[in-house]
Amino acid sequence: MARVILSPQHPLSAGLTGDSRLVRAYRGERADTTPVWFMRQAGRSLPEYRELRVGTRMLDACLDPAMASEITLQPVRRHGVDAGIFFSDIVVPLKLVGVDVEIQPGRGPVFGRGYADAAGVAELTAIDPARLDEASAPIAEAVALTIAELNRTDNGSGTATPLIGFAGAPFTLAAYLAEGGPSKDHLAARTLMHADPGAWRALMDWTAELTGRFLRAQVLAGASAAQLFDSWAGALSLADYETHVAPASANALSHVHGLEYETTDSAGSPVTRAVPVVHFGVGTGELLGAMHGIGVDAVGVDYRVPLDVAAARIGAGVPLQGNLDPALLAAPLPALESAVREVLRRGTAAPAHVFNLGHGVPPETDPAVLTRVVELVHEAGA
Ligand code: CP3
Numbered sequence: 001m002a003r004v005i006l007s008p009q010h011p012l013s014a015g016l017t018g019d020s021r022l023v024r025a026y027r028g029e030r031a032d033t034t035p036v037w038f039m040r041q042a043g044r045s046l047p048e049y050r051e052l053r054v055g056t057r058m059l060d061a062c063l064d065p066a067m068a069s070e071i072t073l074q075p076v077r078r079h080g081v082d083a084g085i086f087f088s089d090i091v092v093p094l095k096l097v098g099v100d101v102e103i104q105p106g107r108g109p110v111f112g113r114g115y116a117d118a119a120g121v122a123e124l125t126a127i128d129p130a131r132l133d134e135a136s137a138p139i140a141e142a143v144a145l146t147i148a149e150l151n152r153t154d155n156g157s158g159t160a161t162p163l164i165g166f167a168g169a170p171f172t173l174a175a176y177l178a179e180g181g182p183s184k185d186h187l188a189a190r191t192l193m194h195a196d197p198g199a200w201r202a203l204m205d206w207t208a209e210l211t212g213r214f215l216r217a218q219v220l221a222g223a224s225a226a227q228l229f230d231s232w233a234g235a236l237s238l239a240d241y242e243t244h245v246a247p248a249s250a251n252a253l254s255h256v257h258g259l260e261y262e263t264t265d266s267a268g269s270p271v272t273r274a275v276p277v278v279h280f281g282v283g284t285g286e287l288l289g290a291m292h293g294i295g296v297d298a299v300g301v302d303y304r305v306p307l308d309v310a311a312a313r314i315g316a317g318v319p320l321q322g323n324l325d326p327a328l329l330a331a332p333l334p335a336l337e338s339a340v341r342e343v344l345r346r347g348t349a350a351p352a353h354v355f356n357l358g359h360g361v362p363p364e365t366d367p368a369v370l371t372r373v374v375e376l377v378h379e380a381g382a
C-alpha cells in the first residue's frame with residue numbers, strides 16, 4: 001500500500017507515545033523498565049467489566065463506542081499496564097459488513113452457517129471488503145474516545161499510554177468461518193485448503209483484505225501499534241503455513257505497513273518511522289521463524305517455548321513478547337513470582353522484551369494478581 005503519513009494529531013506523530021516503553025521495545029530498544037500488558041486484560045476478570053456488560057451482548061458492546069472505550073480503559077486504570085488493547089473482537093469486521101455472526105458466552109464466535117466449500121466462499125466474497133471503510137465509523141469513534149483519555153495518562157515512563165489495535169489473521173478467521181463456529185482442530189478449514197485450493201485462496205484473499213482494513217482503521221484513528229492474532233495457526237504444518245496462509249497474513253498487514261509518522265531520533269535528527277506490528281499465535285513453536293518472516297517488528301510467543309529458545313529459532317535482533325503461562329496466575333504467589341522472574345530472565349536473550357502472558361487472561365483470574373504481576377515486572381525488569 002502507498003505510504004501515508006499519520007495525521008499530526010495521531011499520538012505517534014504528536015510525540016506522545018513514540019518513546020513509550022512499549023513502542024520503544026517494539027523497535028528493539030530497552031527503556032527504564034520492561035513494558036507489560038496482558039492479552040484479554042479487558043474482560044471477565046474485572047468486576048467493573050462484568051457490571052458494565054450486564055444486558056449487552058458482546059458484539060453490541062464492541063460496536064457501542066462509549067462502552068468499548070470504557071472497557072478498554074478499565075485495565076489501564078486498574079493495573080497500570082503499559083498499553084491498552086482495543087476492546088473489540090476478531091469477528092467484528094465480518095459483522096460490520098453484514099455476515100451473520102454472534103459471540104456466544106463461554107463458546108466464542110458462531111456463524112449462521114459454515115463456509116467450507118466453493119459455494120459458501122462465493123457467497124462471502126461477493127461482499128466488497130471496501131464496505132468496511134464506511135461501516136467502521138463506530139471503531140474509529142471508540143478509538144478516538146480511548147486515546148483522548150490515554151493521552152492524559154502517564155504510567156511512570158513520562159509518556160502517554162499507547163493503544164494497541166488488533167485484528168485476526170486470515171487463517172484464524174477462516175478456522176471459524178469454514179466450521180461455522182469454534183472447533184478443536186480446525187479440520188474444515190484445513191480440509192478446504194487442500195480439497196479446493198482455489199476456493200481457499202479466494203477465502204484467504206477476501207479475509208485478508210477485510211481484516212487488514214479493520215486494523216488500518218484502528219491505526220488511522222490513533223492506535224500506536226498493531227497486533228495480528230493468528231491464534232490457531234499452530235494447527236498447521238510449517239509447509240501448509242508457508243504455502244497456504246503466510247501470503248494472506250502478509251496481505252492483511254500490507255494495509256498498515258505504509259502508515260508512517262515523522263519524529264526525531266535519539267540524536268535529534270528527523271526520521272520517518274512505521275507503526276510497529278506484532279504477530280502472535282498459540283502452539284506456533286514450529287512456525288516462529290515463518291511468522292516473523294511475513295514482515296513484522298516483534299513476535300508474540302506462547303508459553304510452550306521459552307523466550308531464549310524462541311530467540312534462537314527466530315534469530316537474534318527480533319523483539320519478543322510473552323510468555324508467562326496463564327495457569328500461573330492461579331498458583332501461590334511464590335511460584336508465580338519466580339515464574340515471572342524466569343520469563344524476564346529468558347527475555348534478555350532478545351534485544352527488547354514486552355512482558356505478556358502466553359495466551360489470554362483466564363476469566364476467573366483474581367485481578368489483584370494481575371496488578372501484582374505488573375508491579376513485579378516493573379521492579380524486576382528494570
Ligand atoms: O483485552 C483484550 O485482549 C482485547 C479484547 C479482545 C477480545 N477478543 C475480546 C473478547 C481480543 C484481542 C480478542 C481477540 C480474539 N477473539 C481472538 C484472538 C486472541 C486469542 O484469544 O487467541 C480470538 C480467537 C477471538 C474469538 C473469540 N471471541 C473467543 C475464542 C472468545 C471467547 C469465548 C468465551 O466466552 O470464552 C470471544 C469472545 C470475547 N472476545 C470475549 C472478550 C472479552 C468474552 C466475551 C464476554 O465477556 O462475554
